[in-house]
Amino acid sequence: MVELKTPGELDAMRAAGEVVAAALAAVREAADVGVRLLELDEVARSVLASRGAKSSFLNYRPRFAPTPFPAVICASVNDLIVHGIPDKSKLQDGDLVSIDFGANIDGWHGDAAVSFTVGHADPADVVLIETAEAALAAAIEQLVPGNKLGDIAHAVGSIGRAAGYGIPADFGGHGIGRAMHEAPSVPNDGRPGRGMPLRPGLVLAIEPMFHAGGDDAYSVGPDGWALHTVDGSRAAHVEHSVAVTEDGPLILTA
Template sequence: MVVLKGAAELETMREAGRIVALTLRAVSERATAGVTLLELDELARGMLAEHGAKSSFLDYLPSFAPVPYPAVLCLSVNDQIVHGIPGRRPLRDGDLLSIDFGAHIGGYHGDSAITIGIGTIDDDARRLADTCAEALAAGIAAARPGGRLGDISAAVEAVCRAAGYGMPTGYGGHGIGTAMHEDPHVPNVGRAGRGLTLRPGLALAIEPMVIESGSDRHRLLSDGWTVSTVDGSRAAHTEHSVAITEDGPVILTSV
């Protein structure tokens, strides 16, 4: 069921989103060569406590997962697309790191992701991350009242395919509000003019994912959470929580 939010609900989501944005900024600044993924997760836990918020990810148990998610960040490195579990692996110069974080406060969630380079990254890695960010911007721009859900999907897909990148089959964004994942599913591929009509009060997490090799294939690792490319090529992931208003899309996960 799709639930439209009122002004007060969106304002609470905006506060959750601000905490998410501040945490992503702090984690990205700390993410340097030699720092472990677990250290980044500890930093994010501290940010949650500082702001009186709770994790959207910790102990989350969807139907596909064998165990609850054990961390507050999803940290996906190089060929990992999404849902990478933080461990003792230290970051290395040249790594491509996707950072996904969700928080809730006052009963409402915010969810956002960025992809950054560690130290000096090669031109291909920079292009991959930049294209994923451009696809997110295109999807947000298409999230206008009176449009269709397919407008968002088509805008994201057009940017990614034009760059020659793959997009993991079946993955995309989602509605967001009192639950981290609400209806509707927001595909990253689709046709403009199709699907749900976009109405003011609709809150969506738009999240492109791209695969460098151009393949759409992916695999689930033995931890039951981490999604990786099949061919070992690198991936990038970006996301914002966005509210559709009478005046157009408003990003909720910004400082």
């Protein structure tokens, strides 16, 4: 069932979104060559503690996962697309890093992701990230009453395809609110004018994921969580939680 949020509920979700934005900013500032991924997870945990928030990710176990997620961030480096589990590995010069993070305040969730490089960036990685960000911005513009889910999917997919990037099938955005993952699912590729109409109060997590190699296929790592590009190419993932309102899109995780 698709749940529409009241203005008061959107305010509550904005509070969770502010924690998400603060944590992602803190993690990005801490990320540098030689820093362990587990250290970045600790940075995010400290933001949660300081804001009186709970993690949306810790111990989360969707149907596909063999075990509960053991961290508060997803840290996906280079050929990892999403769902990377932070470990003791250290960031290397030129790494492309995607950090996904969710926070829960008073039962309301916020979810967002950023991608960035550490050290000396490969220009191709910079373009990949900028293209994902452009796709996110284009998709957000579609979150107005009367548009369709397909308009969002088309906005993401058309930009990714024009750049020659791959888009992982079966993974995309989702509704968000009292649960981190709610109906509806939001594909990252599709035809405009199709699907459910967008109505005020609908909140969606929009999350473009692009593979530089152009192959849509992915593989799941031994941990049952991490998604890798099959060709070893790098991937970028960006995300915001956004509400449809009569006045236009309202980004809750800005």
